[in-house]
Amino acid sequence: MITAAAPIVTARLSAYRDSHTLERYLATGGYDALRKALSMTPEAVHSEVNTASLLGRGGAGFPAGRKWGMKRPGPTSYLVINGDESEPATFKDHLLIERDPHQVIEGTIIAAYAIGAAAAFIYCRGEFALGLERLTQACNEAYDYGALGANIFGTGFSLDLVIHPGAGAYICGEETALIESLEGKRGFPRIKPPYFPAAIGLYGEPTIVNNVETMSNLPWIVLNGGAAFAGLGVGSSTGTRLFALSGRVRRPGWYELEMSKTTFRDLIFDDRLGAGVAGGGELKAFIPGGVSAPWFGPEHLDLGLDQDAVGKAGSMLGSGSVVVMDDTTCAVRAAWRITRFFHRESCGQCTPCREGSGWLEKVLVRIEAGEGREEDLDLLVDACDNIAPELGWPPQQTTICVLGPSIPSSIVSGIRMFRDEFLAHVKDGGCPFPPDRLASGAAKGARL
């Protein structure tokens, strides 16, 4: 059941064509939350966010208030907002940046005030040309309006904000790689410990890294109170969340839903949401939270969109993106494409990730092309086990960052759920799904 009564927290303005303008933002109560926050103490704002129990929306789901509390004390600290959104099938930050840049900025100023940041940076994915233009425009407008710069709204609080463009590298979404990139370097993740950003972050100073959607929730929380936010959802999954639905579904799109109250079945099949499988076929599998997440089958459809419930069932709600596969989807090809992504995007620092992703991709191409052997299935699982020993979830980490241990998710899911389909490729010497071959360019270079 969808609870229509839940308030819209972050996608408030998306119905307006001019939602990105300061005019529209102000006409709908924009920057009221900032004024209110600045009339409170930073500790009081922090405490509201703690009460809200706002979970980070970037993928790991760590409580924002708790993260802020872990910041190493020091005279200079920074706030960095992660708008690098590149997890395949995730498109909610893109929406928030393009449609409501002032909300992102207002949330950022509120957070900077609460943690006492010396400056704030919004790292926006480089491919978001329109998003960059809108964020930069909104930033200029916010300065003009007095919401940024010296002595904001005459309160004595001052803050500078810089909109920083990325340049095309998935790994820069990982928070320590993001910091390296923001320092003008290659996006190589740093090893944790000691490089937890809250301790040693940007320019070596304590730094809080939070996601764009996390920030977009703050104006509402300040205006309505942390308790009102915590009143939405169930247990630790509080508030609402933007879910991105794509793949073989009739109405792909983003939907803001109260956490936990809606199930995957609602999201995919309800007429107001996904409206069912495209082409009227059968649901075969779905990915519950970005391509790093293990797959679910039809038996998981009645799980709520709830961080703990999905975690207990062996996957993750991750970035809030759900991909639907139907009976026309080839599981081998799906696993191959996801693996190809990780191979292309591995930063190359760790051997299991760099080499493992390449070998896995090659073996998958071989199977898809009908040139595989039965042993290849064990080979895949073995190689996955080398990257993430015991193949549990959450995975054990053998590498600097968690990109590596995320690689096995799709392959292990695919083989566990669709072993016969993998074997059919081998036995029949080809893919049973049309088109019966990989596009020439895609297969080239990946052959063993």
Next chain:
Amino acid sequence: MAHLSAETMADGARLAGCYPERRSALIPLCHLAQAEQGYLSEEAMEDIAALVGVTPAEVRGTASFYDMLHTEPVGRYVLAFCTNIACMLAGAYELLEHAEELLGVHAGQTTPDGLFTIEEAECLADCDRAPCVQVNHRFVGALDSESLDLLVADLTAGNRQTEIPQHGVLCRVRRAVDLPARRGAAAGARSEKTTFAGGAGDGGAGS
């Protein structure tokens, strides 16, 4: 003498002043250079190195890590076809193959007239509009082969130049202020290595 235009150098110097450490401006400056030249020339990398205080080799080494930064010339229009999971399920590879036939080049290549480069892209965060295509990082729609033909004809005829500037032009809105808050709060707090110096006037080191 700088190789980049005086305007780009001035913009670049100003941007570099917006960061506590100038090197942070390296990637934004690469975008500015690409906006002027369409790609990152050797000379542009020298200018950037001087602006942010690193060696040209460091600029090249950093830029080469990033997919959007091109150290070789590319087409005026870079057509990026997302083939990741959601788009693949909507026929992205078939669309990409159609583009390759239409333009007579493979992904990663540029047409001999220098007009088009085709790229196989990773997820572009428009997965609800699949298969997703961007031209010079502007979303042009979920396309099929017919609408792709029309798009290519339009671009060839020069019909979409206001909406889709030449490759390299990323953010057409410039930051209007430097760091007005800095003087108050942060300036005193940081240690010696602080290079908060900035603003339009004093950022021209090396130009």
